[in-house]
Amino acid sequence: MVGWLVLACEVAFWVLLVAGLGLRYLLRMPRTGAALLLCEPLLELVLLAATVIDLRNGAEPQWYHGLAALYIGYTVAYGHYTVTWLDGHARHRFGDGTPPVRPPRYGTARAAHEGRLWLRTVLLAAVASGLLLLGTWYVGDAERSAPLTGAIRLAWRVAGIHGLIALSYAVLPRRAPAGEEREKALAGHRWPH
Template sequence: MIAVLIIACEVGFWVLLAAGLALRYLARKPRAGAAVLLVEPVLELVLLIATAIDLRNGAPADWKHGLAALYIGYTVAYGHYTVKWIDGHAAHRLAGGPRPSRPPQYGRARARHEWHLWLRTLLMCAVAAALLQIAVWYVGDGGQSAPLRGTQFLALRILGIHGLVALCYTLWPKKAPEPEDPQVAAQDGPRETAADRPSRSKTLL
């Protein structure tokens, strides 16, 4: 049941997001669109309550309960970020808004961007680990808590891997491509194109 509910919450997230953006930019009803988007946190609340009820009814704790905690943590940390990113693109394409700025690609700016994302991952893992720890205390420290503790270690590994990615961008920043020197381009002359080759062969003939 929990796995099906996780899928339903994920599908519901995108359905509500699409409906909210359609009301805001296509139907020109920004208040109604904002109201629909505010319903999205209710999905995570329903999932949390259903997980607690499932454990209370004696269901053995397994990977599905751990996945539910990770999903809730991801939504807390990245949900608003995702909605804001998609909303910016929808405003640009549907309402003539400015083109959303792309994240930095090179140098220290890219490293800072990666560390900002890592902080979101830290929040995700902290929320998931806290929910899992509450579940561990609820079911006891017997064998039933082993899958929950395993998911806690999985959250730590996710956090560590993302930290290594951000560290690589810090220690080995990606360099921006060097712009072509206009003086060198002028000395080399215009580049030959495929359209120039037939005309040259005709002049030689």
């Protein structure tokens, strides 16, 4: 049951997101669209409640219980970021907004951006691990709760890999191509009148 609910919540997340943005910008109903977007966290509460009920009713912990915790962790860490990013693009494309600011592409600014994204991934792993540790404690049997502890290891493995990638931007920063640096310099230079 929980495995299908994780899938249903993922689909519902995108359906609510598209519907909310459509109401805001295509149908010019910004408050209704915002209200629909604010319903997104309810999906995680439903998923969390269903997971707890499933385990309480004696279900054997499975990989999808771990996936539910990872999904909730993703929503906590990246949900607002994802909605804001897509809202900016929808506002520009269908509304009267300016183009969204792109993340920096080069140098220390890019390294800082990647570092902030990595911190979100650490938050994802921390939230998921907290939920999974609570689930392990609730089950009370280390052997039975192996899928839950496996999901904890997966979350931190992903955070570690993402950390190495983010660190690579700081250690070996990408430099702007020569033509692009020259254009920036000319655009910022004021010619005397």
